[in-house]
Amino acid sequence: MSWHWEFLFDDPGGADPTYWQWLFSAWGWTLAVAGLAWCVALVVGVAIGLVRTWRGDDKGWAAGLATAWVELFRNIPLLVQVFLWYHVLPMLFPVFRHFSPFLLAVMAIGLFTSARIAEQVRSGMGALAKGQRAAATALGLSTGQSFRYVLLPQVGRIMWPALTSEAMSIVKNSSVAFAVSVSELTLFAMQAQEETSRGIEVYLLVTGLYAFTAFMVYALMTGIAAKAKWA
Amino acid sequence: MLLAAGFCAAGSVAQAQSTDTLAKVKAAGAITMGVRDSSGALSYTLGNGVYTGYHVELCNAIIANVEKAVGKKLEVKYQVVTSQNRLPLVQNGTVDIECGSTTNNATRQRDVAFLNTAYVEEVRTAVRADSGINSIAQLAGKNVATTTGTTSVQLLRKHERADGINFNEIFGKDHADSFLLLESGRADAFVMDGQILAGNIALSKNPANFKITGEVLSVEPIAIMVRKDDPAFKKIGDDTIAAMAKSGELAKLYDKWFMQAIPPKGQRLNLAASENTRQAWASPNDKPAEAYQKK
Numbered sequence: 001m002s003w004h005w006e007f008l009f010d011d012p013g014g015a016d017p018t019y020w021q022w023l024f025s026a027w028g029w030t031l032a033v034a035g036l037a038w039c040v041a042l043v044v045g046v047a048i049g050l051v052r053t054w055r056g057d058d059k060g061w062a063a064g065l066a067t068a069w070v071e072l073f074r075n076i077p078l079l080v081q082v083f084l085w086y087h088v089l090p091m092l093f094p095v096f097r098h099f100s101p102f103l104l105a106v107m108a109i110g111l112f113t114s115a116r117i118a119e120q121v122r123s124g125m126g127a128l129a130k131g132q133r134a135a136a137t138a139l140g141l142s143t144g145q146s147f148r149y150v151l152l153p154q155v156g157r158i159m160w161p162a163l164t165s166e167a168m169s170i171v172k173n174s175s176v177a178f179a180v181s182v183s184e185l186t187l188f189a190m191q192a193q194e195e196t197s198r199g200i201e202v203y204l205l206v207t208g209l210y211a212f213t214a215f216m217v218y219a220l221m222t223g224i225a226a227k228a229k230w231a
Numbered sequence: 232m233l234l235a236a237g238f239c240a241a242g243s244v245a246q247a248q249s250t251d252t253l254a255k256v257k258a259a260g261a262i263t264m265g266v267r268d269s270s271g272a273l274s275y276t277l278g279n280g281v282y283t284g285y286h287v288e289l290c291n292a293i294i295a296n297v298e299k300a301v302g303k304k305l306e307v308k309y310q311v312v313t314s315q316n317r318l319p320l321v322q323n324g325t326v327d328i329e330c331g332s333t334t335n336n337a338t339r340q341r342d343v344a345f346l347n348t349a350y351v352e353e354v355r356t357a358v359r360a361d362s363g364i365n366s367i368a369q370l371a372g373k374n375v376a377t378t379t380g381t382t383s384v385q386l387l388r389k390h391e392r393a394d395g396i397n398f399n400e401i402f403g404k405d406h407a408d409s410f411l412l413l414e415s416g417r418a419d420a421f422v423m424d425g426q427i428l429a430g431n432i433a434l435s436k437n438p439a440n441f442k443i444t445g446e447v448l449s450v451e452p453i454a455i456m457v458r459k460d461d462p463a464f465k466k467i468g469d470d471t472i473a474a475m476a477k478s479g480e481l482a483k484l485y486d487k488w489f490m491q492a493i494p495p496k497g498q499r500l501n502l503a504a505s506e507n508t509r510q511a512w513a514s515p516n517d518k519p520a521e522a523y524q525k526k
Contacts, residue, residue: 004341014388087411097417101401178379181402190315190380191402197338199315 007196019192026188027209033105033184034174034213038167040110041117048114049121054143056133066118073115079176082108086180105177113170120162124155157230164221168214175210185209252327252457252464253301261306262297264290265320265329265456268311269406271430272488273332273350273453277495282309285488286455289349289481290330293455293471300467314380318342321456328468329456332424334382336451336520344461345454346468347515349481351507351523354383354449357413357421357428357441364420366445368396376401376409376418383422386449406431413441422448426489426502433498450507450523469515476512 008020016022052058052066073081085104090096096104128151136146178187189206193199256262266282267274274284291307298305310326317333320326321343334352335345358364364373367390377383379402387400401418403409410431412418421428425443432441457465475481482504487493489502507523 012388013385013392087415090417091415178402179404179408181379181400183402187379187402191384194314194380194382195385197318197336197342199318203315 003201004198005201007192007198007201010196012192012195019196022192023185023188023205023209026183026185027213029102029177029182029184030171030174030209031213033102033109033177033182034171036106037110037113037174038170040106041113041166041170044111044114045117046121048118049125050147052118052122053125054147070115070118073112074119078109078112078173079179081112082176082179084108101180102177102182105174105180105182109170109173109176113166113173116166117163120159120166121155123162124159125151127158128154160221160225160230164218164225167217167221171214171217172210250458250461252461253297253467255324256297256305256327257301257303260303261308262294263308263310263325263327264294265312265317265326265331266309267313267331270332271424271426272493272500273426274330276311280309283494284330285350285484286330286332286453288484288488289472289475290328290455292475293328293346293468296467296471297464317456321458324458327457331456332453333456334451334520335454335456335517339456340459340519342459343456344459344465345452345456345517345519346465347472347476347517348452348454348511349472349476350453350485351505351511352451352453353425353447353505353507354386354422354451355425355428355443355447356445357410357423357432357443358419359413359416360440360442362419364444367448368394370398370420371396372398373419374399374401374412374417376403376412376421377423378403378406378409381423382449382451383424387422390448410435424451425505426500429489429500429502430498433500434496451520452507452511452518452523454517469517473515476515481512 008023009018011017012019012022014022016025048066048069052063052070055063058067076084082105085096085108086101089104090099132150132154133146136150141149174184175186177184178190181187185206189202193202196202264282264287266276266287269275270284272284273286274282276282294305294307310320312320312326312329312331317326317329317331318339321329332352333339333345335348339345356364356367356370364370375387375398377387377400384400384402391397401409401412403412406423406427409418409421409423413421414435421431428443432438432443435441455468457468472481475484485504485508489500489504492499
């Protein structure tokens with residue numbers, strides 16, 4: 001086969017005047033889905049992780065609920081979760097009908113990832129020497145204070161590499177949003193290859209953008225670690 | 232750049248491969264047919280590696296003539312293709328004859344060749360029977376479903392811009408998904424190839440709840456795809472189709488797949504041959520979709 005890149009300057013006939021402009025708008029949607037889902041995942045995941053480890057013995061109704069949350073979201077395939085949010089929830093609760101597919105995809109991917117982040121917080125806490133918590137308490141710190149000043153700074157450091165992988169994963173996981181009609185990179189790839197018959201070229205570009213984005217996330221996360229002198 | 236150069240080199244090697252399909256299948260004693268998992272009545276699976284449909288049966292007739300030409304019985308291998316990989320697989324020799332639902336258009340003719348058209352598709356609109364929608368103009372402000380990775384998406388987009396109609400497009404990940412959107416009321420219409428719509432309606436819980444309506448949005452010749460620059464092989468295919476069209480066998484084959492009950496569930500598409508399909512039978516040709524649009 002031979003290469004034909006000139007399709008990038010063709011007119012797809014829609015809102016975007018050329019295919020390359022459409023490609024970049026699709027990239028924007030990928031960044032938006034991944035970025036927002038990451039915010040949801042980080043806030044919810046850290047909260048759930050803290051609830052699970054607050055007492056230090058994994059007992060009590062709050063820790064039980066947090067455990068249920070983690071198991072619910074990490075035991076169902078992501079694509080199935082996306083469909084549950086898109087097809088099933090609006091059937092059960094009509095209020096979800098007014099949510100845009102974009103928002104539903106962000107919730108699905110964000111909460112899926114939150115379960116994974118909660119587990120990383122828990123394993124980070126598990127990796128700390130038991131004496132840390134006891135020493136903090138012996139110094140007269142409340143539970144909140146010992147988390148704030150003693151435990152969390154260490155846990156953050158321990159879980160950072162895992163968190164970096166997770167942040168890169170969410171970029172790639174955002175591709176499931178195509179299934180609920182968010183016009184991100186994967187949807188662009190499937191659609192543009194059909195319209196232009198230049199499948200290999202289209203997939204090369206999209207692969208390149210995913211790889212570039214994930215690498216940028218990696219660079220950002222390791223940059224933060226270097227700045228904080230953790231590495 | 233180096234990577235790109237490497238790819239280019241690999242590309243030209245693949246291109247240098249022999250395009251003499253007759254010699255290739257004779258030497259191998261086997262021919263590989265590209266088929267689809269679910270392309271309406273044109274090409275679909277019944278499970279367990281069994282593939283069937285209008286185009287598959289047509290290809291079987293062509294392969295029978297290929298066997299005569301090479302003078303030996305050929306083993307027919309099936310290779311499932313998708314809309315993403317069908318062109319490269321035909322080009323690189325994995326698939327010898329693709330019997331799916333590929334639109335014959337000018338862009339693709341740069342890379343592959345198409346046999347005489349035996350089926351001309353019309354893109355239509357399916358709606359719920361009680362919706363009162365009868366034309367595309369009534370879809371303004373409504374939710375319109377179509378399937379990602381199909382030319383209908385582009386068609387809808389162009390229509391929207393040309394006519395200044397504004398509707399909210401929803402993309403199903405496959406035809407079943409798009410139909411579910413229509414069935415569940417999330418979409419008011421489903422725009423797609425007529426036979427796909429007819430097939431989904433026929434298989435739905437209550438076919439009477441849906442109807443195909445409105446103007447024909449686009450006309451596309453769907454054809455069997457073969458390698459480019461292989462006149463001997465293409466001629467056998469073209470001649471087979473032309474002879475079947477002349478003898479009326481093609482019309483009978485059409486009736487079998489698009490009017491009668493078909494497996495697996497005995498559903499009926501009830502999709503009479505369009506004027507364009509009849510014209511293609513009357514004067515067999517491999518003209519691309521662009522030639523149909525000019526009319």
